Amino acid sequence: MGLAIVDLRCPRNLDTGVDWSSAPEYREKGAGHETELQDRHSGIVGCGVSVSRVLFDRIASGGHDLSGTLPTVRQYIASDRRRVLGQVQVRYYGYNGFVVEGNEYKVVIDPGGDLYLLRMRPVIPRTEWNGVTHIVVTHGDPDHCWHVDRVAEASGAPVICGTQLVERHESRWFLASPRARKLEYTTPIERVVPMQPGEATRVEGIDIRAIRTEHGPLRLSMLFGLIHKEFTTEADERFALGATGFVLDLDGVRIATLGDSIMLPEWQTLSLDVLIIPIGGRKAGNTMDEEQAVAAVALIRPRLVIPCHYNCGFLFRRTANPADTERFRAGVEALGVRCAIMVPGDELDYSSSDSDALP
Numbered sequence: 001m002g003l004a005i006v007d008l009r010c011p012r013n014l015d016t017g018v019d020w021s022s023a024p025e026y027r028e029k030g031a032g033h034e035t036e037l038q039d040r041h042s043g044i045v046g047c048g049v050s051v052s053r054v055l056f057d058r059i060a061s062g063g064h065d066l067s068g069t070l071p072t073v074r075q076y077i078a079s080d081r082r083r084v085l086g087q088v089q090v091r092y093y094g095y096n097g098f099v100v101e102g103n104e105y106k107v108v109i110d111p112g113g114d115l116y117l118l119r120m121r122p123v124i125p126r127t128e129w130n131g132v133t134h135i136v137v138t139h140g141d142p143d144h145c146w147h148v149d150r151v152a153e154a155s156g157a158p159v160i161c162g163t164q165l166v167e168r169h170e171s172r173w174f175l176a177s178p179r180a181r182k183l184e185y186t187t188p189i190e191r192v193v194p195m196q197p198g199e200a201t202r203v204e205g206i207d208i209r210a211i212r213t214e215h216g217p218l219r220l221s222m223l224f225g226l227i228h229k230e231f232t233t234e235a236d237e238r239f240a241l242g243a244t245g246f247v248l249d250l251d252g253v254r255i256a257t258l259g260d261s262i263m264l265p266e267w268q269t270l271s272l273d274v275l276i277i278p279i280g281g282r283k284a285g286n287t288m289d290e291e292q293a294v295a296a297v298a299l300i301r302p303r304l305v306i307p308c309h310y311n312c313g314f315l316f317r318r319t320a321n322p323a324d325t326e327r328f329r330a331g332v333e334a335l336g337v338r339c340a341i342m343v344p345g346d347e348l349d350y351s352s353s354d355s356d357a358l359p
């Protein structure tokens with residue numbers, strides 16, 4: 001029987017304002033917040049932060065009237081679905097910038113700067129910086145990393161990144177300075193969790209696994225093709241620094257972000273709910289294009305795919321790395337995998353227990 005669906009802790013402190021202790025089936029165990037709940041009608045029992053999946057389904061669907069016995073469960077679910085374990089909200093801000101928020105965490109992915117007209121406006125808006133609990137950085141390029149120290153300072157959250165992105169000097173950590181032209185580790189950073197691909201750790205309640213990714217070479221063509229420039233990791237030590245992917249386990253929802261990667265066959269072993277994948281590499285070559293990303297989805301077979309890092313601004317172009325999102329969506333859906341095309345500012349709720357929540 002599936003467990004861990006509803007959080008029943010702190011019944012009197014819920015922001016619903018409901019006093020759980022009035023429910024006859026509710027009783028508190030000891031001085032802690034552990035609770036036990038029993039549905040007398042069905043005999044289903046849930047303990048601690050868990051209620052049986054069957055009970056949850058009945059409550060959520062309304063097919064079983066529990067109003068006389070468990071009024072607060074239904075009110076609780078209806079009033080604040082995000083507190084239901086197994087549910088996250090994903091907000092997209094362009095490039096590889098996401099905020100993933102759920103029960104007791106708020107993860108920011110790649111708080112870089114907007115390269116359109118080189119304004120370097122924060123990809124993740126400042127209004128999101130408060131309350132951030134984790135900052136995940138897939139590599140050190142400006143569109144992924146420009147504001148990372150600022151978000152860290154505003155939030156106090158730890159930075160989770162590849163090992164090459166930081167150095168330790170005399171018991172202090174320093175970040176490869178996000179806004180420096182050259183590679184220099186001069187930006188102090190209070191809290192950092194450097195990870196190598198293959199490593200797994202738990203950071204403030206979230207299980208995180210680092211996976212190998214590979215940033216493709218970046219081919220730029222400017223001034224109507226008069227100027228060509230190519231960036232590679234061999235020629236430029238600053239380029240694609242610390243490229244690493246991360247799998248985040250958020251209340252049982254497993255989400256992966258790959259950064260600017262080309263396709264790697266080894267991802268076949270991943271088991272994911274949500275895959276965030278770049279698709280805008282057709283012209284620039286720095287990431288997968290639509291077809292390569294579909295091939296990666298075919299390997300990984302997640303439950304939901306969110307494409308990113310396409311139509312990003314660069315210099316005078318608003319959409320420097322165009323992608324055909326409908327072609328990508330068709331390719332993904334042909335595999336029987338759901339696909340959510342998000343534009344900057346969009347949000348979606350994903351639930352591992354309720355497929356109706358998907359877009």
Ligand SMILES: [Zn+2]
Nearest residue numbers: 141143144260
């Ligand atoms: Zn990028």
